[in-house]
Amino acid sequence: MPTIAIVSQKGGSGKTTLALHLATCAAYEGKSSCVIDTDPQATAAAWGDWRGEFLPEVVTCPPVRLSSTIDRARRAGTQMVVIDTPPHGDTAAREAVRAADLVLIPTRARAFDLHALEATAGLMAYASKPAFVVFNAVPARASKMLESASASARELGLDVCPIHFGERAAFYRSSASGEVAVELEPEGKAAGEVSALWQWVGERLGPLA
Ligand SMILES: Nc1ncnc2c1ncn2[C@@H]1O[C@H](COP(=O)(O)OP(=O)(O)O)[C@@H](O)[C@H]1O
Ligand SMILES: [Mg+2]
Numbered sequence: 001m002p003t004i005a006i007v008s009q010k011g012g013s014g015k016t017t018l019a020l021h022l023a024t025c026a027a028y029e030g031k032s033s034c035v036i037d038t039d040p041q042a043t044a045a046a047w048g049d050w051r052g053e054f055l056p057e058v059v060t061c062p063p064v065r066l067s068s069t070i071d072r073a074r075r076a077g078t079q080m081v082v083i084d085t086p087p088h089g090d091t092a093a094r095e096a097v098r099a100a101d102l103v104l105i106p107t108r109a110r111a112f113d114l115h116a117l118e119a120t121a122g123l124m125a126y127a128s129k130p131a132f133v134v135f136n137a138v139p140a141r142a143s144k145m146l147e148s149a150s151a152s153a154r155e156l157g158l159d160v161c162p163i164h165f166g167e168r169a170a171f172y173r174s175s176a177s178g179e180v181a182v183e184l185e186p187e188g189k190a191a192g193e194v195s196a197l198w199q200w201v202g203e204r205l206g207p208l209a
Contacts, residue, residue, distance in 0.1 A: 001074050002205045003081045005100035007123070010086035010116035014106035014136035016043045017171055018197075019084040020056075025198035028057035031079040031118070036070065038063050038080055038096065039086035043175075050178025056082075063092040072101055093123055103131035105158065109138055109149035121156035130139045130204065134197070136166035163197040165190070 004022060006015045019035050026033035033056040037044040040062075057078075061069040066083070073081055083096040097103055107113045117133070124131045130150025133153040138146055144206050150160045165171065170181040170190035181190035 001072075001078060001081060002102070003070065003083065003100050004201065004205075005083045005085065005093075005096035005103045006106065007085050007093040007096055007103060007120060008105050008107055008116070009087055009093070009119040009123075010113055013087075013108055013113060013116075014134075014165065014171075015039075016047070016084050017165075018104060018134065018136070019044055020047055020058075020140050020174070021180050021194045023056035023080070024182075025194065026080040026082075028182075032077060033057070033080040033082065034059060034078045035074050035082050035084055036061055036073070037084045038066060038089070038092045039084060041086065044084045044197065045173055047175060047178050052178070060162075062112040063089070063095045066092075066095045066207045070133065072118060082126065090123070093120070097127045097131075098127055100129055101208060102201065103127070103129050104161070104201075105131060105133045106136045107133055107149075107153075109135050109142065109145050114149055114152045117153060117156060117158070121153075121158050125157065130159075132159045132160045132161040132204075137167040138164050139167050147178060161200065162198070163193065163200050165193045165197075168193075 006019045023035045035058040037060045045060045085092045085096050129179040168190040172184045
């Protein structure tokens with residue numbers, strides 16, 4: 001059962017947005033996917049409540065219950081798990097990374113966010129798990145900013161995902177409505193970025209997926 005952890009020590013970097021969109025992509029492919037929300041703020045779970053009966057399922061659990069929650073999901077036939085984590089949650093992030101086949105680290109490309117990336121890089125240093133920074137909410141015409149942010153991430157020893165998300169109203173609206181970008185704007189750029197990321201993730205997970 002492929003398991004993706006979304007971690008970043010900074011709030012507002014896009015962890016929940018990424019988690020919900022990836023799990024929904026799996027659901028659209030007919031896979032039973034589950035988001036495990038380990039953030040005490042339970043933002044992903046609130047999104048799941050608004051969404052109602054539509055997949056993916058979102059469950060909450062404290063970090064100490066993560067591995068048993070994953071086992072339960074596996075026994076229930078879940079085919080993909082995405083773990084959402086809180087900011088500043090060392091234990092939560094560590095447990096999520098331990099359980100994951102692939103770790104994604106969303107971050108904005110601004111200086112303060114890149115500074116916070118250091119803590120996440122420290123966490124990943126001994127984890128020996130495939131991990132990639134995913135730049136999120138990148139402003140339009142910011143290719144220089146993206147280039148220098150990518151260089152900073154690499155200096156910290158982190159790989160950079162070739163797909164990034166732009167700053168898009170569809171992402172912003174999705175979090176407030178229990179929907180995902182493709183449901184709000186099927187032909188929009190946000191939907192295209194999600195689909196490109198999903199394809200890339202599938203290639204990384206390979207036979208697991
Ligand atoms: N690419 C994006 N474009 C526009 N708004 C975004 C984007 N990614 C996230 N947001 C918005 O930023 C806020 C924080 O995102 P969220 O995914 O909750 O971050 P985190 O889980 O890391 O705290 C939310 O209101 C979300 O809708
Ligand atoms: Mg969140």
